Amino acid sequence: MKIVFSPKFYEVYSSDPAAAPGRMEAIVNELKDYEFVEPERASEEDILLVHTRRHYEWVKSLKLFEIAMLAVRGAIKAALISFEEPAFAAIRPPGHHASPDSCWGFCYFNNVAIAVRKLQRLGKIRKAAIVDFDLHFGDGTANTFENDEDVKYFHMKDVESISEFLERVDFDVIAVSAGFDRHKEDWGNQLETEDYTEIGKIIKEYAEEKCEGRRFAVLEGGYNHKVLGKNVRAFIKGFE
Template structure:
């Protein structure tokens, strides 16, 4: 679907991108979380699907790079679904490294953050891996631990600069507490 052909969707999708950009700018002073929808990690530069119209995290990171505010970034994606749009947006771009968590491999996030150099940590925060959501894998406390790991490495390697934007998470009875646990860990 061509996004501009649906004015209501286009307007909301543009606002979501703006929220991600704002979160990335706030990250230079304090950790930030963009509770935005629609999500974005399935949107590629030339296509969109999966309710993702624009790649919020990719646009925010690209803007920081183009403006010269950062030279390198890492993107951690812990959504249940692979962020094909994010991977496509930065394919062959040495300045940006993308990591999609597999299964319940929280240690893989830590290893990724440990072995790379970066000026900011951007997070595609999907909560659909939760045991009461589609994935049926993670506990709420696992999200707090992911947030803690991101905080630790951001403080150690990039002056604390970190931000996240909401991707998946479809069971509204647990989404709020999962987001809260992650944000508390990342603070």
């Protein structure tokens, strides 16, 4: 199990909660016993796998452009690692509210969507399942793949619903939009820390059964720093 991370993700690039100081430190401090690997910067070609040139140029005009490009490559690196072992991309900005030509909700480029498209472009996969357990529906990811029969996006309703989804679809890899804001002490006030371990176990089980274990996860939401790191670690415990 590898953690994809760069110290550059400590940068406070805006005033939104995803960019808050201490957020990434809370995660990294809980994962120190894992192997960390650093991503390179994404290319323009990577972004254009999903986004329009107009959208790319708009993000390019923002102060956070370089960190957003690094986040994209972090997701791609985790996707590529998944062919050898599971991987978790501890990156920001998040991405699941980024559609091909628009974005909102602290997102700029759709990290998971680009990573899946990259695997397709490289000929490594044809079909993918995307499981999103963030509190919020990943409209950007859904919009990206709405006309693509080979990529199925699923936003978790409850823990058991993940099994129902993965049972009925075919895939060559499972990509995970891992948001931790459903926690009892976060915005959603729904899940216990142990529930994230169960989510990880379910995804691992279906990956091993249906796609030779290929699975990777990418950080989305999660805003209470007191519990965020513990929740990420709990998920990884089940996922690895």
